[in-house]
Structures are given as structure tokens and as C-alpha cells.
Amino acid sequence: xxxxxxxxxxxxxxxxxxxxxxxxxxxxxxxxxxxxxxxxxxxxxxxxxxxxxxxxxxxxxxxxxxxxxxxxxxxxxxxxxxxxxxxxxxxxxxxxxxxxxxxxxxxxxxxxxxxxxxxxxxxxxxxxxxxxxxxxxxxxxxxxxxxxxxxxxxxxxxxxxxxxxxxxxxxxxxxxxxxxxxxxxxxxxxx
Numbered sequence: 001x002x003x004x005x006x007x008x009x010x011x012x013x014x015x016x017x018x019x020x021x022x023x024x025x026x027x028x029x030x031x032x033x034x035x036x037x038x039x040x041x042x043x044x045x046x047x048x049x050x051x052x053x054x055x056x057x058x059x060x061x062x063x064x065x066x067x068x069x070x071x072x073x074x075x076x077x078x079x080x081x082x083x084x085x086x087x088x089x090x091x092x093x094x095x096x097x098x099x100x101x102x103x104x105x106x107x108x109x110x111x112x113x114x115x116x117x118x119x120x121x122x123x124x125x126x127x128x129x130x131x132x133x134x135x136x137x138x139x140x141x142x143x144x145x146x147x148x149x150x151x152x153x154x155x156x157x158x159x160x161x162x163x164x165x166x167x168x169x170x171x172x173x174x175x176x177x178x179x180x181x182x183x184x185x186x187x188x189x190x191x
Contacts, residue, residue: 062100066093072115076122079141083124085112092126094144104144110135116167117141118160118184125167125184127154136169138187150187152180160184 067086070093074083080097090111094104110128117124122141127150136150136158150167155177158169167182181190 064095064100064102066095066102067091067105071113072126074115074117074124076117076119076124076141078119079122081141083115083117083126083139085115085126087111087113092124092139106139106144106146108137108146114154114157116158116160118162118165120162121165121184123147123184125150125158125160127158127169138184148187150182152182152189166190 066084068088069086070084071087072085075081075097076083082095082097084093084095086093088111090108092106092108092112092115093102094106095101096103108126108128112126112128114127115124124139124141125136126139127136136152136154137146138148138150139145140147152169152171154169155172156170158167160167165184167184169180169182171178171180182188183190
């Protein structure tokens with residue numbers, strides 16, 4: 001498998017994958033990392049967007065320029081929009097999946113690192129882990145504008161359960177790592 005190293009681009013792959021980001025350092029692309037990704041894809045039925053076949057190698061079908069230093073990527077499959085958290089330019093790129101072009105840039109008050117989407121509500125959750133400006137905000141996917149702030153400090157990652165409309169975020173309280181649960185309807189912390 002070919003190792004790639006590129007900063008600042010999001011690349012769309014053909015065949016069974018939908019999106020592949022190219023900002024992983026070369027040292028992280030070891031055989032053990034690739035094997036782990038392939039095993040996880042096999043176990044989850046390919047839901048991770050990782051597919052490989054000796055007969056059909058993946059090829060890049062588009063390169064999409066986004067903001068500076070992209071860190072997190074999330075897809076809304078219902079609207080065919082891709083959201084990219086751009087750390088250095090302090091914004092979120094909104095990409096139209098049909099045309100592979102950036103259609104909007106949503107400014108945020110901090111350097112975003114993680115992004116998650118609830119396709120049912122069309123809300124995008126963006127988090128940051130830059131001291132002292134930790135925070136998170138909510139973007140309305142219909143208007144591509146920030147509509148709320150979350151009262152949590154996201155440390156590394158987050159995910160959304162579309163069925164329960166809850167956000168699960170990796171947070172830190174003092175020196176203790178934990179997962180904080182937020183009701184996305186009211187933005188109330190549930191833990």
C-alpha cells in the first residue's frame with residue numbers, strides 16, 4: 001500500500017470509500033496501523049470508509065483545497081455535505097459532495113480540531129482543545145452559521161448519536177479524562 005504525506009488537503013476516494021484525509025504523518029502510516037484499520041473495517045462491515053483490494057487499488061478522484069491546517073472531517077450523508085475543521089484559519093469548510101467544491105467557510109472564535117454531525121437535525125458540532133480557549137459550538141447546516149455554544153471543553157474527540165440526539169465528548173476535569181454527555185436539544189450536560 002502506498003504511503004502518502006500531504007498537509008492541507010482533503011481527498012475524495014473512489015469505489016467504496018467516501019472521504020480520506022491526507023494529514024497523517026508518515027510515521028503513523030506503518031503496516032501495523034494499516035492492518036488495524038483494515039481489520040476494523042472488516043469487523044464493522046466497512047463503515048470506517050477503509051477498503052482495499054489487491055485487484056482494485058484506490059485512486060484519488062479529486063483534491064479539495066480547504067482552510068489552513070485541516071484537523072477534523074465529518075460527513076452528513078443526508079445533505080451530501082462534508083465539514084472540515086481548519087485549525088490555523090479558525091474556520092470550518094463546507095464542501096458540496098456532488099461538486100467536490102467548498103461552498104462556504106464558517107468562522108469560529110477559536111482553532112477547531114474536531115467535528116461531528118447529526119444528520120437528523122443537520123447540526124454540526126465543532127470542538128477545540130487549545131488552552132485557554134477550549135470550547136465548542138453548534139453550526140446549523142441549513143444556514144451554515146454558528147447558532148450556539150456548548151458549555152463543555154472538548155479535549156480530543158466527540159461523536160453524535162443521531163437516534164438519541166446526544167453528544168459524547170472527551171473532556172478533562174482537573175487531571176481526570178472522561179466522556180461528557182450533552183443533550184443536543186437543550187445543550188445541557190447530562191453527567
